[in-house]
Amino acid sequence: MIPEFGHFSLIIALCLAVLLATVPLWGAWRRNTGAMALAPGLAMGLLVFTAISFVCLTIAFLQDDFSVEVVANNSNSLLPPIYKFSAVWGNHEGSLLLWALTLAGWTAAVATFSRQLPLMVLSRVLAVMGFVGVGFLSFSLFTSNPFARLIPGTPSDGQDLNPLLQDPGLIIHPPILYMGYVGFSVAFAFAIAALLGGRLDAAWARWSRPWTNVAWAFLTLGIMLGSWWAYYELGWGGWWFWDPVENASFMPWLAGTALIHSLAVTEKRGLFKSWTVLLAIFAFSLSLLGTFLVRSGVLTSVHAFATDPARGLFVLVFLAIVVGGSLTLYALRAPAVNSRVGFAGLSRETLLLVNNVVFLVATLTVLFGTLFPLLMDALGQGKYSVGPPYFNAVFVPLMALLIPFMGLGPVSRWKRDSASRWKAELLVPALAALACGLTLPLLHGDYNIWVALALVLAGWLLLGLVRDVWQRLRSAPSLARGLRRTPASYWGMVLAHLGFAAAVVGVVVTSQYNIERDLKMEVGQAETLAGYRFEFTELANFRGPNYLADEARFVVTRDGREIARLAPQKRRYLASGQIMTEAAIDDGLFRDLFVAMGEPVGQGGAWAIRLHYKPMVRWMWLGAIMMAVGGFVTVVDKRYRRQRAASAAGEVAHGAQA
Amino acid sequence: MAPRLKLFLPLILFVVLALFLFRGLSLDPRAMPSALIDKPFPSFTLPALQREQTLDRSLLLGKVSLVNIWATWCISCRVEHPYLNQLTEAGVHIVGVNYKDDSDAAKRWLADLGDPYSINVVDAEGSLGIDLGVYGAPETYFVDAEGVIRYRHVGVIDERVWNSKLAAIYREIGGELPQQLAEASP
Numbered sequence: 001m002i003p004e005f006g007h008f009s010l011i012i013a014l015c016l017a018v019l020l021a022t023v024p025l026w027g028a029w030r031r032n033t034g035a036m037a038l039a040p041g042l043a044m045g046l047l048v049f050t051a052i053s054f055v056c057l058t059i060a061f062l063q064d065d066f067s068v069e070v071v072a073n074n075s076n077s078l079l080p081p082i083y084k085f086s087a088v089w090g091n092h093e094g095s096l097l098l099w100a101l102t103l104a105g106w107t108a109a110v111a112t113f114s115r116q117l118p119l120m121v122l123s124r125v126l127a128v129m130g131f132v133g134v135g136f137l138s139f140s141l142f143t144s145n146p147f148a149r150l151i152p153g154t155p156s157d158g159q160d161l162n163p164l165l166q167d168p169g170l171i172i173h174p175p176i177l178y179m180g181y182v183g184f185s186v187a188f189a190f191a192i193a194a195l196l197g198g199r200l201d202a203a204w205a206r207w208s209r210p211w212t213n214v215a216w217a218f219l220t221l222g223i224m225l226g227s228w229w230a231y232y233e234l235g236w237g238g239w240w241f242w243d244p245v246e247n248a249s250f251m252p253w254l255a256g257t258a259l260i261h262s263l264a265v266t267e268k269r270g271l272f273k274s275w276t277v278l279l280a281i282f283a284f285s286l287s288l289l290g291t292f293l294v295r296s297g298v299l300t301s302v303h304a305f306a307t308d309p310a311r312g313l314f315v316l317v318f319l320a321i322v323v324g325g326s327l328t329l330y331a332l333r334a335p336a337v338n339s340r341v342g343f344a345g346l347s348r349e350t351l352l353l354v355n356n357v358v359f360l361v362a363t364l365t366v367l368f369g370t371l372f373p374l375l376m377d378a379l380g381q382g383k384y385s386v387g388p389p390y391f392n393a394v395f396v397p398l399m400a401l402l403i404p405f406m407g408l409g410p411v412s413r414w415k416r417d418s419a420s421r422w423k424a425e426l427l428v429p430a431l432a433a434l435a436c437g438l439t440l441p442l443l444h445g446d447y448n449i450w451v452a453l454a455l456v457l458a459g460w461l462l463l464g465l466v467r468d469v470w471q472r473l474r475s476a477p478s479l480a481r482g483l484r485r486t487p488a489s490y491w492g493m494v495l496a497h498l499g500f501a502a503a504v505v506g507v508v509v510t511s512q513y514n515i516e517r518d519l520k521m522e523v524g525q526a527e528t529l530a531g532y533r534f535e536f537t538e539l540a541n542f543r544g545p546n547y548l549a550d551e552a553r554f555v556v557t558r559d560g561r562e563i564a565r566l567a568p569q570k571r572r573y574l575a576s577g578q579i580m581t582e583a584a585i586d587d588g589l590f591r592d593l594f595v596a597m598g599e600p601v602g603q604g605g606a607w608a609i610r611l612h613y614k615p616m617v618r619w620m621w622l623g624a625i626m627m628a629v630g631g632f633v634t635v636v637d638k639r640y641r642r643q644r645a646a647s648a649a650g651e652v653a654h655g656a657q658a
Numbered sequence: 659m660a661p662r663l664k665l666f667l668p669l670i671l672f673v674v675l676a677l678f679l680f681r682g683l684s685l686d687p688r689a690m691p692s693a694l695i696d697k698p699f700p701s702f703t704l705p706a707l708q709r710e711q712t713l714d715r716s717l718l719l720g721k722v723s724l725v726n727i728w729a730t731w732c733i734s735c736r737v738e739h740p741y742l743n744q745l746t747e748a749g750v751h752i753v754g755v756n757y758k759d760d761s762d763a764a765k766r767w768l769a770d771l772g773d774p775y776s777i778n779v780v781d782a783e784g785s786l787g788i789d790l791g792v793y794g795a796p797e798t799y800f801v802d803a804e805g806v807i808r809y810r811h812v813g814v815i816d817e818r819v820w821n822s823k824l825a826a827i828y829r830e831i832g833g834e835l836p837q838q839l840a841e842a843s844p
Contacts, residue, residue, distance in 0.1 A: 274665070281668075282668075285672075296682075312683045316676065316683065319676065319679075323672055324669065324672060324673065324676070327669035327672055330665060330668065331662075331665040331666040331669050371675075371678070374678060374682045377685050378681040378682055378685065603766075
């Protein structure tokens, strides 16, 4: 009964989405206020019914209702309750419902927090989001119904959730990632609404900026969680594989990073308008393209969903309508003439343009590398696989090129700046960064040129920001006044840039100084790695709720002092018989120690053991968290609140956003 | 170029991309074609695993065979092994190629996990593997009664791939299943 109820709610949600996509748009066209004013209500209804549907599916999972096909295929009565809950989105059908729910959530949030927008704009924005909702809800209902029943033929127990997904990181990774993916639909909807209305101005940029920053922050967090999960769960200590599905989430991030910077120029200076609109379309299109790549089976990937050509065709047609339609609209309506406001060669505008070019080139190279196997296959040129060497070869130099300009950005001035001013401001930080970068790797013993380069670049970012913050506060009458006068969006930028510097250091140091060893070890044996002695003390059996495991126990000592006890496991999940590696990690700010079990070797109880020493690997994720927090912080900026306070209706909604 | 026309560029690029994506839907990225399809199985002279005997190409003549490349160091081979046992029970003729492996370990493996192979060729140096163009274990070649390679499957054979694809290929090249395949345990 409950699944049918959920199914029915989903149908109602689709009907509401169809109304939302059409009625307000018609109202905006005919200047019919009544029709336009329906938009917020419809958006709320869409959220309510999608949420009911999602709750019904969740109940089916929690109650082990194996008559529902997705539950039977992706859950098991032995599964711990928290994983029964996350199993809701551990499959194609359920995750699509989560996508739709997230979209409904964003749509309702726009309806709630943007009451101060002109009704014409708001109704168009919500209608565009409703249109996207129609696509995803019908995708769910017509090709991937999550409520399909297995009656008759209900199995007595389910086939279990893929053990890889039975992990805390995977409980929150998809929802957060979807918040980011889908969040770009807001920027997209604002862009399309602006094109429809023919008004691309600073106000438009100011409205969509906080939404875009939040979506970007969520996407950053989501990608970071995915990388962190891969690191400790896949058991070989890697954290980024340039896998098509990873790239699918990385491309919208790169385009989104360009977008948030380009929006700044459009808001502050009224420049780059067409370009910013194009980036907004681009970022969301890449989110949709990611959905297509993951769910159609056109590329091989470690985490592709069970695929089906009918689904692929559906997403492709939808992609063609949304992206093709919006790019046609762009071609017809975007301002073709360059605005008369100019800027000098040395100015903040130029630096942000460099940012945009670098991130766009990065997006396109990742896109090209991801699709290359498909292109060659389609052209009959044979089978190819594009791996990390290509991506690293193009990506690393791009980022290295970016950072010198990135250090200049925050201290630079709009419109016109001068090299002599930059020199006066930044010569000391530059020299200090150079000195730090060149000497710090000496601490490690073996000098590494790449680490030195990374430290110089990160130091340049850090010291430039410190200098800028100091300048700002110094010019204020008192420290407290200075702090208060500095807008939140500035602190957000500082945090995000510092996070980027930290991530660069983490990535380069861990790639260069990482030590990995695969060994055959028996109980009683010990190995020393980077000064840490790993002693294999015991081999035990372990019984978990739905798996059996061999557990290798290690004591790690350094100079005779105990540092950690690590117990990696090799698990066999009972329902599926799948074998999983559970790595044991001793984490720290400056180094991770990582032990994973391979295979038993021979009959004598020896195992293949993988030992890793990974210096500063955490910096990468901490950096990503800082970037995300930076993105969230920008939203509390007073100028967005002032804009809201201007309208009495918006009064109720304050504070809760972000 | 007129300024307005320039704005059509993104649309044109997208249309080209969409055409490729559409083409991609009908391609199988996992299909690994082999240059040896419809060519005779390469000749070889290699020892057998469990007995003192030299084997050659003639052991593939006269009936449809599956030639399975396996090794004890290959985790996926352990995964597909129970299903190979089932296929053998149902009457499929499977020839093993023990690829770059330690023969003692291989014998223990077969004693422990069951032996689905009618006979095993020892390819310790991987020379047969080179002639076949083996990517990695497990890999399975479908060879017809004339000793001609008709299909190559890369990766694990399990109930799903067998029923959805391989069974049809097996029948098409003249293979028979005297016994019903046992139902996989739930």
